[in-house]
Amino acid sequence: MQTEQIKIPLFGKTLDELQDVVHELGLPKFTAKQIADWLYKKKVITIDEMTNLSKKARNQLSEQYVIGTSPYSGVQESKDGTKKYLFKTLNGGYIEAAYIPEKKRSTLCLSSQVGCKMGCLFCMTGKQGFQSNLTAGEILNQLKSIPEEESVTNLVYMGMGEPMDNLEVVLKSLEILTSEWGFGISPRKITVSTIGIVPAMREFLKHSTAHLAVSLHSPFEKERRMLMPISQKYSIKAIMDELKKHAFDRQRRISFEYIVFSGLNDSKAHVKELARLLNGLKCRVNLIRFHPIPNTPLKGTTEESIRYFKEALNAKGIITTIRSSRGQDIDAACGLLSTRTLKNKVVPENLHLRNT
Secondary structure, rough: OOOOOOOOOOOOHHHHHHHHHHHOOOOOOOHHHHHHHHHHHHOOOOOOOOOOHHHHHHHHHHHHEOOOOOOEEEEOOOOOOOEEEEOOOOOEEEEEEEEOOOOOOEEEOOEEEEOEEEEEOOHHHHHHOOOEOOOOHHHHHHHHHHOOOOOOOOEEOOOOOOOOHHHHHHHHHHHHHOOOOOOOOEEEEEEEEOOOOHHHHHHHHHHHHEEEEEEOOOOHHHHHHOOOOOHOOOOOHHHHHHOOOOOOOOOOOOEEEEEOOOOOOOOOOHHHHHHHHHHHOEEEEEEOOOOOOOOOOOOOOOHHHHHHHHHHHOOOEEEEEEEOEEEEEEEOOOOHHHHHHHHHHOOOOOEEEEOO
């Protein structure tokens, strides 16, 4: 019995890779750019919709390839307008993308892995364990397959997974997002987060001009290692030494993410040490309210404490903001929706399945 050929997705390929495809099929070289235009600038779901390709070329492509985009499985919508989209991956896992509309911009938070290896104490995704890396196509599909694609102004790689643990693919997705032949998005509109995997961070800063956000959460090594076990391998000092080798300005920003926990990292001593640590580095600090997750001893600090922390850092010359909490009436914490879906194999409350 002859097995059905598994066709290869075109979506997620770079222009160079598409040129290899058309070369192997004996098609004109300019066909690669035509395909890229259909993939990244238009909403085609079949190769036959690529109407400026000859019928013969479309038939040749269709024998081995498919577009490769896929619809979201479901969506939760908050009363504040935030939407969390759920996507099913090829290996049977789930990932999330969060759409966050604001007055002057709309941000999409992208996932880069199914689950995560890092095991951070405050992260629901880490409790899933690592399942797989996403492909460039699966990362970009989170943007391409939501109805708000055209209104998205900013992208942040701050969803499920550690982007620097899937660096080659993340860089590939960034090339497609920022290239003229791809989505054509300015790298100034894209931020990639990391918990501080130093060698990968160094490569990212070398090969991309997107902004960088480092998850810090404590300026003290012992505390940070408790919150983030990876700190045992890449210390705060190693991270800071690497960052101070690079120039950051309006073209490329460095920011530090700092979840403020009650009685753990919200004291005057933390303000003083954080100011010392960041001295000489042009950066900003984003303070984050903790979104509760099951089975954790951590608690968010009070509004009074987080505002004190902000004002104290600003007084020391460090630009500091408090990130608005969004989507509190849905599964706001990263990884919570996918964990519940994977664990229960049922539709979580307020998750609206997509009609297909």
